[in-house]
Amino acid sequence: MDLEDTLLMMPGPVPVAPRVLRAMSKPMINHRSAEFAGIYTDCRQILADVFQTKNDIFLLSGSGTAGMEAAVGSVAGNGDKVIAIENGKFGERFKDLAALYAEVVPVVSEWGLPVDLELVKEKLEEGAKAITLVHNETSAGIMNPAAEIGKLAKKHDALFIMDGVTSLGGDEVKVDEWGVDIAVVGSQKCLAAPPGLSMASVSEKAFEAMKDIKKRPYYNDLKAYKKSGDKPRPETPYTPAIPLFYALQEALHIVKEEGMEARIKRHRTLSEAVRAGVSAMNIEMFPQLNEYSQYSSTISAMKSPEGIDGEDIKNDMKKRGIIIAGGQERLKGKIFRIGSMGNVSARDVLSTLQELEIVLYRRGYVDSLGAGIEAASRVIDGL
Template identity: 70%
Template sequence: MELEDTLLMMPGPVPVAPRVLRAMSKPMINHRGSEFAAMYDDCREIMADVFKTKNDIFVISGSGSAGMEAAVGCTLGSQDTAVTLENGKFGERFKSIASRYGKVNPVKAEWGHSFDLDEVERKLEEGAKILTLVHNETSAGILNPAKEIGKLTKKHDALFIMDGITSIGGDDVRIDEWGVDIAVTGSQKCIAAPPGLAMVSVSERAFEVMKGMDRMPYYLDLKAYKKSADKESTQTPYTPAVSLFFALQESLHIVKEEGMDARIKRHTTEGAAVRAAMSALGIEMFPQLKGETRYSNTVSAMKAPEGVSGDDIKKDMKKRGIIIAGGQDQLSGKIFRIGNMGNVMPKDIMLTLQQLEVVLMKRGVISELGTGLEAASEVLDTLL
């Protein structure tokens, strides 16, 4: 199977539009010159609408994890405490990052299970400088209640740091309304650019906290990013990945052309279509929801059918030219995941589900074809 014919239906990286790939082939420019400054300003202006924020936004040449570490490393001192919320792989990553800079007081839930908000508040009452949350936990296909957690964080005067890496640009994310002090996203997810850039929004309140820090990261110093961005000719403090900035700008233009409301509706509808298909096929969703927690709208996580490994489903789909994801760590083999981030279109959803039905039929899970497709089609038709 040629790589050009492979359909990426995983939770990132995602398919990149040909015009974005072409943008990466532009000649190099002076990253301290006016042309780069204009490009960076353009990106930041569009991202303000994507993030729904009036806060400063910066772009770091590094993956989303670099943005996560910048957020924590610039605000958490060695004697400070972070309340870290964990119900999946990336919540655990936030805890690991925080533990290198200060103390951690984790709120743990089983992967794919909802947090106990009363426990969150109790941990905040014990004292915390920051709280970290993964909004959309792709390892388990669960969308955590950022709005409600933001209220608790504000009530207890802690900084709210949110990983929006797989929700910003594809789901309804309201940075200012939810009181998010530092929000992070990555280029290779809902923005649909190649991997390698982290976009970070930072509130004035967060910058005030940074003034009192006795030690900051070097490359990931957000104050340095602000200082460079505030220059007459907008810059990054260190050499940027110029080709990736070309790609980011083109990807953001695609986002702007579609419009954020339409983009959110498309992602939400496609996620609902996958869930409708799973219900029709008798495949159980993995997340266990309660309260304000929801299924992810950008990646669906399903329990592997009895007698079939999620990894087998993943391998069978790959043979058919479609890349989906399996489970990570303790969920290996127990679940399979289908992403619908970025520029994934309804036809891609239908093709993926059609091939999945064939795989499930050959594995003896279902006895006839078309049931899931029909259910998904009814949902996707609302986009026409």
């Protein structure tokens, strides 16, 4: 399989624009120089619009998980309680990371089911320093109620820590309006840059909470990033992955050129087209929704058709040059997932659905070809 002809339709990494790849070939520079400070400042300014925040923003050399650990590890310790919401793999990861630094109070729903807001209220009333939420749970294809969690956290004076790794840059995220104290995003998702960087916005309330923490992460200490970021010539506390900063800056310029309103509309339209296409193939969406949850706008999770293993669908698609995702851990074989994040186009979505329909036809699940493409096209064309 020729990698250059392979279409990535998974929840990250996503295809990277040629101009972003070219940016990584620039010469190395001094990471304590005015040149690097200019790149860092430019990225932070564009990200402020993506995050919709006036809070400080920092860039870490490390994936989204590094940003998640920085978020909880920098503010929680000394026996603090952290409420960890879980309804998918990454909520579980946030819970496990928090447990390294604090006493975790889990609020768990079965993966793919809505967050239990009543249980969240109950746990907050018992007291907690912070609460964690994965906004867009890609393992289950469900968008969780960040605005509602933000209101509850504020009411009970708890820090709100949010994983926006797969929503920031692809869907509406209002960090300041929702009262998010620390929000994290990864480079290889909706921002369509290569893997290896994470970004975090941090409120003044969060910085205040760091003062009494004796045992914080060393490399991922947000207090250290604050000290370095506040210098007259902003920098990172440790040597940054310079080629990735070049790439991120170029990717953010693409985001700026498209405009966040248009970018969000594109993501939402294409994810709706995926849902329409698979529905026309009689495939059921996996997550169960309530009034406070939505289908993800950057990844669609579907139940595997009866009699067909989701891993077989994934493998069949790979043979046809399209990489989609299967289920993780307990969901392996039970679901498959199609990404629609980053710089994904209508053609990418239609090509994926066309190949999926052929795969299902050859496995005897659909009787004829064309219904999925027609349904998705009608969404894309606004019909």
